[in-house]
Amino acid sequence: MNGTANGTAAHKYDPNFTDSLLQAMGPKTPERARFVLGNLIRHLHDFIRETELSPEEWMRGVQFVNAIGQISDSKRNEGQRICDVLGIESLVDEVANKIMLDSDETPTSSTILGPFWSPHAPFRELGDSIVQDPYPTGRLTRMHGVVSDYKTGKPIPNAIVDIWQASANGKYDFQDDNQSVNNLRGKFRTNENGEYYYYCYHPTAYSLPTDGPAGVLLKLMDRHPMRPAHIHLMISADGYKSLTTQLYPRDDPYVTSDSVCAVKDDLLLDFKPSNDPKAELDLEYNVTLPPLKPGQKAGWVHTVF
């Protein structure tokens, strides 16, 4: 590689080409856009020179990019999925959380939102089940825990716990005509002791859709398309930083090779036999949220979709 610390590369190609393109940006380009686009263009040009990318390889790349949008629709975001396979969403999440916390500590690890969160999940009562459409192999689990303040340890009442998960066939409601809308989705408010509890399923591992560019990319990288079984959570409370995370059964065979790079050690949990006659399994998960500092926003996801 020819890259150097200041981003200019020593190579046999026109040394002014990249700079002259960056200088073509006019005065109306906002400073942040100038910086972000400039950095992106510099990296893309260095990539081409360092790999001496051939015209055939480039054209295959163009066709790959065109195919991403062509297979995307209101229910399928292939662009996001490609980012996930390349570790990009996971990295963006890491950066956002480090900046928000302004420290290397993470009260509870966050991880990526993924493409299946819905802004329309219904509020349900504590103790309810999110299973609207039972699936024969679904293993009912009583999930419970306490949401508390990272600094003081005090429980947080009225926090919102938003949970979503695939059914035991590995499909979300969006993807499966046999599921009713909001099956395996729900929002719960913690009680005065900061407690939440509800019934869900032990999660099931599933494959990313491989009939589009993400499948092509995974095959080229000789990687499997499986996601380890997981439960999605988004937890928010007034005055606290929101948390978006995923929880994994510790014994899932895919936790060391997640196709979207979203597993972190402290998100591996043990599902235990339940004492509750209604449920086969018991899952305890306690969450700490850091209080917002003055001027901080609680999170980002709600505004994007």
Added chain:
Amino acid sequence: MNGTANGTAAHKYDPNFTDSLLQAMGPKTPERARFVLGNLIRHLHDFIRETELSPEEWMRGVQFVNAIGQISDSKRNEGQRICDVLGIESLVDEVANKIMLDSDETPTSSTILGPFWSPHAPFRELGDSIVQDPYPTGRLTRMHGVVSDYKTGKPIPNAIVDIWQASANGKYDFQDDNQSVNNLRGKFRTNENGEYYYYCYHPTAYSLPTDGPAGVLLKLMDRHPMRPAHIHLMISADGYKSLTTQLYPRDDPYVTSDSVCAVKDDLLLDFKPSNDPKAELDLEYNVTLPPLKPGQKAGWVHTVF
């Protein structure tokens, strides 16, 4: 920027994240794909860390990428156009030609193919006109020259000169229902003296389509969407390296700010008054082609489309 010469960055984020993704590629990934994808992933991750790209910016990027394919079809390649606006096609062309020539010399400057070349342009006779559908403001030009061997200077008979251009309204036949198929396209064979000659139009500057992502990008970069007026040429002959290039009127106002970064100094030409009563203008353009070395291919474009 935190990038260093070997591509690993000193930063506050997980130092193993990028390497662990690269190591996830399996044994069936071809070596070239491992190298190219590895380099691309490293640059994209460095881009995210160096710019501390926010989730909102990233999601805007995802939507931008999805929009590229959504507006593309068999007549519109927005992915290629985005590459052109970012200087990528021009850079890939430079790399390919440097590698092919294996030297810093360029007999006649090449430049990008662009999205409007057709493999179906008809052969025409020397002296014919490519103007099938006259346009009121079209300025007929007699274009002529000699194709010769870069090493020996000898003329090359039977070379193929493939020309295509937009009409005087700035539109190619593909883009304009008022033009017949192959209007302003044609292939000519040089005679025994290596000469070619035919009638075409003085070219007309035009705007890239701005109703898609390329328009969004140009606006964000505060750049105009204009291409300087140009004539496309692809010249090939048995035993010689093919040449793909574009010729520009020296006095065109956009030659210093081409929206697709494809102008090179030696491609600026003077259109002169014609002595030929059939034509208003005269354009002479002589071309040299380098002989192929053993094992070299003549070019790439014919195989890609």
